[in-house]
Amino acid sequence: MTNLTTALAADEVWFNSRFHLESFLNALDRFLRKMPDHPPLERIAEIEGKSSVHSPGVEPFPARGPREAGPLRILWSSRWEHDKNPEDFFQALLMLKSKGVDFRLSILGESFRNSPKVFQEMKEEFKNRIDRWAFLESPEEYRRALMETDVYVSTANHEFFGIGAVEAMLAGNYPLLPPRLSYPELLEVTDPSDSSEFLYDGPPQSLSDSLARIDVKLREGTLWDEDAQGLHGRISRFEWPQLVGDMDKSLQKVCDKGK
Secondary structure (H helix, E strand, C coil), rough: CCHHHHHHHCCEEEEECCCHHHHHHHHHHHHHHHHCCCCCCHHHHHHCCCCCCCCCCCCCCCCCCCCCCEEEEEEEEECCHHCCCHHHHHHHHHHHHCCCCCEEEEEEEEEECCCCCCCHHHHHHHHHHHEEEEECCHHHHHHHCCCCCEEEEEECCCCCCHHHHHHHCCCCCEEEEECCCCHHHHHHCCCCCCCCCHHHCCCCCCCCHHHHHHHHHHHCCCCCCHHCCCCHHHHHHHHHHHHHHHHHHHHHHHHCCCC
């Protein structure tokens, strides 16, 4: 109810992705239809009419230098919570290990008192493969860590935008993302059922197979082939220098409405 009244009172309603906007409107429709008498469904169109998408920005990263020889470096930078589905991530890593693939791990993201136990269990399991296993409070250290990995993995079941994925991709990481939530939108994939080298089918086995494929391409020097090189051009639309002009104009438009 608070979200409904806030949206009705606002001059404009901003969302960080089209997925976020549509999720809100669909949830609002379900909520209102539960009302016993005269649900104000017309309010949904009113809110939709003043809604728009304004994605958050990311500071640009410097270009990477040549990569030194070494094993595949895998990055996890999501919160250590159940909605990020870490169980599937670590299950895929166990499968990858059983295939004999050599890899290193950077497990970042904020942890909490009730974080899933799988993190502690897998820290012991992969203790000889860990480069980083901690939340990095310093933005500079965090950005540096993103520049020192090869592939960013998400297994999330809840994500309205995916700022961690965007940061990792802009830092030069090859993404492996599930074909759900906001991820197809980030990659500008209009139909998630279409094949994309950056989207895996979802289950741990598919993720493990995709990581093994990336390992082969990395060792062959073909990871960033011609098709993959176009990724940065698509993701660079989230860099602040490209966003800030339109953001300022949109904010000015809101301010002018109050005059």
